[in-house]
Amino acid sequence: MSGGGNASLGHKAFSRSPSHFADRITADGRDGWPVAAGRYRLVVSRACPWASRAVISRRLLGLENALSLAVADPIQDDRSWRFTLDPGGRDPVLGIRFLGEAYDRRETGYPGGVSVPAVVDVPSGQLVTNDYQQLTLDLATEWTALHREGAPELYPAGRRDEIDTVMAEVYSDVNNGVYRAGFAPGQQDYEEACTAVFRRLGLLAERLAGQRYLVGDTITEADIRLFTTLVRFDAVYHGHFKCNRWKLTENPVLWAYARDLYQTPGFGDTVDFDHIKRHYYQVHTGINPTAVVPLGPDLAGWLTPHHREELGGRPFGEGTPPGPVPAGEEVPVTGRP
Ligand SMILES: N[C@@H](CCC(=O)N[C@@H](CS)C(=O)NCC(=O)O)C(=O)O
Numbered sequence: 001m002s003g004g005g006n007a008s009l010g011h012k013a014f015s016r017s018p019s020h021f022a023d024r025i026t027a028d029g030r031d032g033w034p035v036a037a038g039r040y041r042l043v044v045s046r047a048c049p050w051a052s053r054a055v056i057s058r059r060l061l062g063l064e065n066a067l068s069l070a071v072a073d074p075i076q077d078d079r080s081w082r083f084t085l086d087p088g089g090r091d092p093v094l095g096i097r098f099l100g101e102a103y104d105r106r107e108t109g110y111p112g113g114v115s116v117p118a119v120v121d122v123p124s125g126q127l128v129t130n131d132y133q134q135l136t137l138d139l140a141t142e143w144t145a146l147h148r149e150g151a152p153e154l155y156p157a158g159r160r161d162e163i164d165t166v167m168a169e170v171y172s173d174v175n176n177g178v179y180r181a182g183f184a185p186g187q188q189d190y191e192e193a194c195t196a197v198f199r200r201l202g203l204l205a206e207r208l209a210g211q212r213y214l215v216g217d218t219i220t221e222a223d224i225r226l227f228t229t230l231v232r233f234d235a236v237y238h239g240h241f242k243c244n245r246w247k248l249t250e251n252p253v254l255w256a257y258a259r260d261l262y263q264t265p266g267f268g269d270t271v272d273f274d275h276i277k278r279h280y281y282q283v284h285t286g287i288n289p290t291a292v293v294p295l296g297p298d299l300a301g302w303l304t305p306h307h308r309e310e311l312g313g314r315p316f317g318e319g320t321p322p323g324p325v326p327a328g329e330e331v332p333v334t335g336r337p
Pocket of ligand 1: 016019047048049050051076080081113114115116117130131132
């Protein structure tokens with residue numbers, strides 16, 4: 001389980017394997033996969049922070065009609081991600097029961113894990129990519145012909161160096177840092193990872209005290225990547241991954257920043273707290289052998305005023321917020337505050 005499942009537990013430090021299928025879907029189709037409306041299917045788990053980046057980008061950019069969405073059951077079995085939430089246990093578009101079938105069509109006997117997010121070519125049923133780091137950058141910069149009118153610039157050309165720097169720090173200390181803490185094989189690894197998580201969160205809080213977003217005055221890819229960890233923080237990383245120096249709700253700046261994004265169309269409307277909690281607590285039985293899922297935390301605070309608009313900023317730059325969630329893609333009430 002490359003995403004930090006039980007096989008990651010051993011006596012060595014948690015390490016994340018690189019994505020094996022790194023083809024890119026581009027405007028010019030140089031890898032053989034041209035951007036095309038209706039051709040590809042984005043397979044995600046709403047539990048997964050890496051997949052959730054793509055779900056948010058797709059909403060913000062208005063790609064819902066161009067790139068369809070398959071949501072896997074948050075609980076994997078020994079064949080990994082499965083479509084047990086769909087009628088008959090099959091994805092209605094791909095016709096498969098397990099995401100692994102699309103991996104097999106691409107490469108027979110691939111020994112690595114089956115991970116989300118994954119983009120599948122609908123006509124051939126083959127996996128195209130599971131490279132979550134590149135995927136959202138390509139949605140922002142290669143899929144532009146299919147963006148909605150008013151789509152924001154999530155990876156603006158003039159700001160890429162700064163965005164890349166912030167994202168690298170957020171990735172190693174926060175996005176992946178919580179996994180290094182949670183799956184640490186021993187005390188020292190845990191303490192190093194946990195310390196780095198909170199050191200970086202402290203620095204990010206300083207940065208965000210006087211500015212609404214991480215880079216510039218609009219939402220960028222960097223905010224999406226920080227959000228997907230923050231929104232899981234109190235629900236799973238604080239308890240299950242032992243990142244418990246403080247809760248998100250105890251840090252006024254980060255808590256307000258996270259609520260601001262949560263309440264922005266395209267962010268909170270993709271989040272399923274039920275999927276998040278059940279996945280982490282029930283799947284990682286190496287670190288939670290009873291698979292008991294805690295009842296808390298109270299989620300009502302996510303909807304309270306954040307007052308971050310007083311800092312100014314233009315969430316969508318020259319653009320506009322996305323419209324409502326498409327019919328059939330709404331997060332069930334069980335997953336909402
Ligand atoms: N594809 C990347 C990152 C994506 C990832 O780790 N996704 C997790 C879910 S959060 C996953 O699907 N892991 C495979 C598994 O748990 O079986 C990797 O290989 O590290």
